[in-house]
Amino acid sequence: MCPSAVPADDRYEELIAPLRPVIERIGADARQREREERLATEQLGWLVDAGFARWRTPVAWGGVGARLSDVFRAIAEIAEVDPNLAHVWRNHFSFIEDRVHAEGTAFDRDIVQRLGGGEFVGGGWSESPNPSGADITTRITPDPDGGWRVTGRKFYSTGSIYARWVTVLALDDSGARFVALVDAHDPGVRIGDDWDGFGQRITGSGSVAYADVHVPDERVLPYATRYPYQEQYYQTVMHAILVGIGRAALREGIEALRSRARGHHNGTTADPTRDPELLATIGTVAARVYAADAAFTASLGPVDTAVDRHTALRAGSGTESDPVLPVAGGQADPVLRAALEASWTAVAQAQTVVTDAVLDATTLVFDALGSSGTFRSLGLDRHWRNARTLASHNPRVHKRRLVGDLLVNGTSPLDRA
Structure with a gap:
């Protein structure tokens, strides 16, 4: 590993020390995995087992309470051996940031603790160019039987191929923005391993389609509750x-x-x-x-x-x-x-x-x-x-x-x- 140009402080070094042997292990066959375009599902699990998923979870919620800068530094170290695996954490930690800095409800605490335990999150924010020219065509509508229904197709869905949950940006009938936390195992969810970029080939950054997927009320969150940074x-x-x-x-x-x-x-x-x-x-x-x-x-x-x-x-x-x-x-x-x-x-x-x-x-x-x-x-x-x-x-x-x-x-x- 190459040392950072600017050495980190003792707090970060204490956090990262138990993770470094795991990162070194990840790097052992990363070059071959990339060449063969093999997903890093097992390696992702190693990082979860080592506690990395809990870094931004508050100590009061059973987490590590690391600074956001600590997470960034660790992602750089992971990227040195496997930039594909480093990238799939982007949406996961972002959703944790959302819930830690939102209302602080029982749902927020429960889902953050579950994510820290290994229930990984992928993203569904951007969409490929479409004939209408609209940025967001994915829709969320009330379900007469309770909750909501999400229909649409996302692209650039980094990490979704590894995910238990997917965050989806959608508009209601009035044009208001909502973030739905969708169960990636729902039968209406279709995750495509169809990323066509010449780089970042095993990040699962391709498409995810949502066909009338049911989402309970507690998993539909106003976009306005997102963190401002x-x-x-x-x-x-x-x-x-x-x-x-x-x-x-x-x-x-x-x-x-x-x-x-x-x-x-x-x-x-x-x-x-x-x-x-x-x-x-x-x-x-x-x-x-x-x-x-x-x-x-x-x-x-x-x-x-x-x-x-x-x-x-x-x-x-x-x-x-x-x-x-x-x-x-x-x-x-x-x-x-x-x-x-x-x-x-x-x-x-x-x-x-x-x-x-x-x-x-x-x-x-x-x-x-x-x-x-x-x-x-x-x-x-x-x-x-x-x-x-x-x-x-x-x-x-x-x-x-x-x-x-x-x-x-x-x-x-x-x-x-």
Whole structure:
């Protein structure tokens, strides 16, 4: 494992120590699993058994009570050995974040405890382009016999192929947004292993269809109860995975250079490991990975600050029997609003640095190697493919514009429609 550019504190090191042997075990055959496109169902279970699913569950609810930054750091370590497995946790921890920071009802506590025990959650938020051009066509309607019915089709449903539950974003007849927690084993649910991207091939990011699926009242949640730093969360998970990919590309690039038996006839030395140009290339890759890691780490503090403020407000906003929901996504509090804007900006700026640096690193590493560096047995191409696919989820060109608009015109990203 490559060390982080910015060492973590003792609290994180204590948390991650028992997980590292599991991560190392996961990495033993990860390259082969990716090449054969075999799901990591067993490996996911190892992480659950090691307690990782309980990291964001509050101590009072029987969990670990880890900071969100701790989860991000751990995902980066998992991604260094298996970025596909690291990615499937994205929707799982997001739903836990929803319920921990929502009303605090008996249902919230029960489902969070169950998720910590291994009932995995996949996502159903985005949809493929459709003829109407609408972003969301999935519908939720009242069931005359009680509860609700969900009908629609989602894509980019990362983790759903591993899931016991799937969170589904749907509209009611008035256009209001709801999140339904759907039983993935319901006969009306059809999970397709049809992700067509050239990277992240075993994340289960393809389609899930819902045909008149019944959902009880307690599992239909107003979208407004979601945590207000969700954009920072989702994007930072991507950064964590990209950083892990960069570390892996650097480590494997070093290993591949060391294994070269001879240099190129245009090289400066017969021994490739003594060739200053090849060494400089590895040094450049290391610098790119360092920059990505440093930018990622720098963004974690502002996110934790926003989380802490929101947590404090929720703790004092009501009771289980009379909860008080945050106004406008929690932005009514000026301190929280400032923390949300600062964390959004930090993550958006990190996005450009992390993405550019890792894409550069996963390309440059081949310049230190010969033709054998492209051998499928090495699998170095998987790093660029996975990084490129992740980077395409949320194009950084739009974030650059929004950061510029904030700096030049004072337009807050929190006020977007």
